[in-house]
Amino acid sequence: MSKVPLYLILGGLIPSFAMPVLARWRKQACAPLTVLVCGGLFVMALLYGREMLIGGPFYQAVADWPPPWGIEIAIEPVSALMIVLITGLYLLIALFSSRALTKEINQDSIGWYYVEFLLCLTAMLGLVITHDIFNMYVFIEVVGISACALVVSKGDRTSTEASLKYLILATIGSGFILLAIGMLYMITGHLNMRFAGAILAQSAGQYPYMIWIMMTLFVVGFGIKSALFPLHLWLPDAHASAPSPSSAILSSLVVKVYIIALFKLFFIVFGNEFYQASNVRYLLIILGASAMLFGSFFAFVQLDLKRRLAYSTVAQLGYIYLGLGLATPWAIVAAFYHLMVHALMKTCLFLCAGAIYYQTGEKKVTRLRNIGYTMPLTAGSFTVAAFSMVGLPLTGGFISKYLLAVESMGASYPYFIALIVLSGLLNAAYYFPIIWQFYFVSAEQPVEKRTFHKDKIPFSMQLPIIITAAGIIVLGTAGVMAYDYLQQIVLHFLS
Amino acid sequence: MNWEAIIANYPYLVSVIIFGIGIIIVLTQSNLLKKVIGLNIMTSAVFLFYIAFGNIEGGVAPILDPAAPAELYINPLPSGLILTGIVVGFSTSAFALALIVKMFSHYGTINAPDFMKMR
Helix, strand or coil: CCCCCHHHHHHHHHHHHHHHHHHHHCHHHHHHHHHHHHHHHHHHHHHHHHHHHHHCCEEEEHHHCCCCCCCEEEECHHHHHHHHHHHHHHHHHHHHHHHHHHHHCCHHHHHHHHHHHHHHHHHHHHHHHECEHHHHHHHHHHHHHHHHHHHHCCCCHHHHHHHHHHHHHHHHHHHHHHHHHHHHHHHHCCCEHHHHHHHHHHHHHHCHHHHHHHHHHHHHHHHHHCCCHHHCCCHHHHHHHCCHHHHHHHHHHHHHHHHHHHHHHHHHHHCHHHHHHCCHHHHHHHHHHHHHHHHHHHHHCCCEHHHHHHHHHHHHHHHHHHHHHHCCHHHHHHHHHHHHHHHHHHHHHHHHHHHHHHHHCCCEHHHCCCHHHHCHHHHHHHHHHHHHHHCCCCCHHHHHHHHHHHHHHHCCCCHHHHHHHHHHHHHHHHHHHHHHHHHCCCCCCCHHHCCCCCCCCCHHHHHHHHHHHHHHHHHHHCCHHHHHHHHHHHHHHHC | CCHHHHHHCHHHHHHHHHHHHHHHHHHHCCEHHHHHHHHHHHHHHHHHHHHHHHCCCCCECCCCCCCCCCCCECCCHHHHHHHHHHHHHHHHHHHHHHHHHHHHHHHCCCEHHHHHHHC
């Protein structure tokens, strides 16, 4: 296979623009084509990942302009992980949305929905594989705008309001990022991450204030976009009012790619030593820790199922930021592990919420009685994902939280263990009542007399839910195998 | 405080002040159209910042004339980047305005505090 990661971007971009034309001609063909495109990209991502594992990271200059001038695309350990994760989950979500969307959005706008769906995929893939800072900014904007459009695709008034809120705050965030990129270019004269990093390593001492300002601007900008705790205000509205496949994308992938971009900047451009010595690290630790606590508190009082899941995302992002703020090698492994597991968990939970809405039309947490008997497979998957959220053993969430707790001890912040346990208990406090309702609250008959029925949702909606739930179990039991790979990421970052 | 350095680099100071004004407009105005105007002021301030650091005093436009090569050219790259930035800002505000039109058709007003009452 030739080394052209550019196809990864074009492969989603071209079909996305063909969608509205196709929708005009054959409306039913849009969803299968999207599944096909996502499947193709997933295979391509796996091949690139394999090539990276065999031959090491590889770089390509777009249009044969050599790196300091042209745009460079890189498949490194972290981007290989992310492209496989993004395309894999996208394949499942596309499969799910082919039937789920019939009840959630207006069928006339289905072609436009898939434009945004694939555009968001393209931009996320571009964002994780590009090595050019300004190119990264462009992809950030495309992700932002297409994510807003995914929220508004329902067209009712709450989602319009949520989308506008998201758009305004995301634009403020990208204003900060653009300003910081300008300062970086001003100091280094390069837009390629590696070259800018090399210059910065030599001349960092000359501009101490400017580098502090730059790092803070990057943290604020990416913090708004990835819902770091006090800047998370747009997230619950946007994730709760979007159609459920969109919520799954936004919650499990879109907020994560910004974290990846931030840490590519920190570790490639600013460099590990500089990052370890900077105060930005403590900012991330404090904000991540408060996100773990307050996100869970806010989730506890929500009665809308998807809103509760959205606030839970704020809390879980806190774990990732805490791990990356601690910045010991194993803490970064824990952060990436949690990033993977959380992507699977949130996809599973939001797809379950979508399936429950599809079959019963219920959105309120208090009205989910008997779901465990009428939709046993969906409720079972929901239970697995919720256990993983809490961090019970044998699920993926346990391993990442355990690693994080051990590392916070190692990095001499032992009190974070109490925080991790407390946050886990709070997670239990708002997930277990839902599960209790699924199985043990009687609607009309006593528990013993109830029998299991088959889920009345299509197979294409059931399959993604089961696969994600199985993935959580696999990560929880055989997760040790992923350590080696994640350590490669860390070595690549920290060298 | 090194005042001379600040005065010599006044374009940066001005652009950061305008950036702040833009953010304050976005955060304090309740009218949605004014919020979008604030966003545009904010992004324009960043564009000004780019143009300012791309300029070199005494430089000429970077067009190579083999007959009479100039001694000093300004850096064309920031201006080129800003072209992309302007397109992005344009599409963001177009999308925001489209959403505002939709909000108006749903609520009959574009004043943010009124939405809270009408929930």
